[in-house]
Amino acid sequence: MIGIAGAGAFGTALAVALAKGGCEVRLWARDTQQVRLMQETGRNDSALPGVDLPKSVSCHADIADVCGGEALLLAMPMQALGGALDSWQQIHGRQPLVACCKGVDLATLRGPVAVIAARRPGAQAAILTGPSFAADIARGLPTALTLATAGDGAALQELLSTPTLRLYRTDDVIGAELGGALKNVVAIAAGTVIGAGLGDSARAALMTRGYAEMVRLAEALGARAETLAGLSGLGDLVLTCTSQQSRNFRFGCALGRGETFDPRVTVEGVATARAVVRLAETLNIDMPITGMVNALALGRIALNDAISQLMSRPLKQE
Known part of the structure; x- marks a missing residue:
């Protein structure tokens, strides 16, 4: 199981791509009404209109439901990342935590991987980044991204790659x-x-x-x-x-x-x-x-x- 925290356009698109690649995906959203609508309609029209969620994508309002899998993707704005990690005590252990945001934290002047590492030092911290639009990923159009992590990222690279989503890895975080x-x-x-x-x-x-x-x-x-x-x-x-x-x-x-x-x-x-x-x-x-x-x-x-x-x-x- 792969958890995705954040049901915006990019988080939803990754859920669709990974599910079509054969993964069980659990998608979390803060808005309980949004979760209910996704469960009822099988779509997330508020973020990614016109895209059907595969059957292997389940939608959740409790962050605990998406923790504990093979990886947790953090698909939220950069400036919200630190606060989310501070409040989510359900995240623990050495589960890979993969930032899916781009930016520099205003409070610490750190990037997303450093923000993760500071708050969850036992986890494998990584970032998924590169030239991509959510609509292209969701439609299954060929997309290549960079996966950066300080440790051995081969297993994570294999886990998050699909027939239409090609990942290249680097240790230059x-x-x-x-x-x-x-x-x-x-x-x-x-x-x-x-x-x-x-x-x-x-x-x-x-x-x-x-x-x-x-x-x-x-x-x-x-x-x-x-x-x-x-x-x-x-x-x-x-x-x-x-x-x-x-x-x-x-x-x-x-x-x-x-x-x-x-x-x-x-x-x-x-x-x-x-x-x-x-x-x-x-x-x-x-x-x-x-x-x-x-x-x-x-x-x-x-x-x-x-x-x-x-x-x-x-x-x-x-």
Whole structure:
């Protein structure tokens, strides 16, 4: 049995893919009404409309029901991860705990694996990340992800792989965490460029310089540059900077057009930018794009001023 804590779009999509791959899956949601509707209809239309849940997916409102299996996937927003682990005393032992979120914790400036390890030191902590949209995974479209864990991840890789979900593993946890987190910030910037009508050439330049920022911070924290060149970095960056399916990209488009974005939609890159600005300052790392995204999201700078400041930076060798 594989437990999934979090019945949003991504958690539900993973439940569908793993069940179709032959696993028994138990899916937990905080909202008891949502659980009841999923049990009655066999679907989760509030998060992933039009997708039928396989018979081997059961839905639960008690977190204890999804604990104790071969692995527990934590499919919730990054900023909710620490609080959930603090309150769920039902999680114990050495069960693998796999983060399925991307970001940097505002309270600790840690990534999801470090947050898990700090609260459940006996568990195998891992992260599942990479270029993926929930709708594609649920439809059974070919998807490749990175599974990062400090220990031997071969058994976990085998457990979570399906005929349509291909996992590559790495022991560079920091690189995988930061690749998934920082690309959301760059995606907001890319969306802003497109929303403001600055064109695809500007977006390409923004993505390239944003990627340089990602590598710069990751290496300073001990990650390997080649990890950022893989699925959890470059692959995810390309996907989220070029598709309207990306919430971070859509948020950026709204910023660029001067429109209000739906406050009910979680945009992980906003909190990540805030955390990374603080982290970069402590390490004396230059991250101008991240800084501008943070300032724009907080309303501290006008879009034209942000563009002017970025374009007037000192000329230098690439």
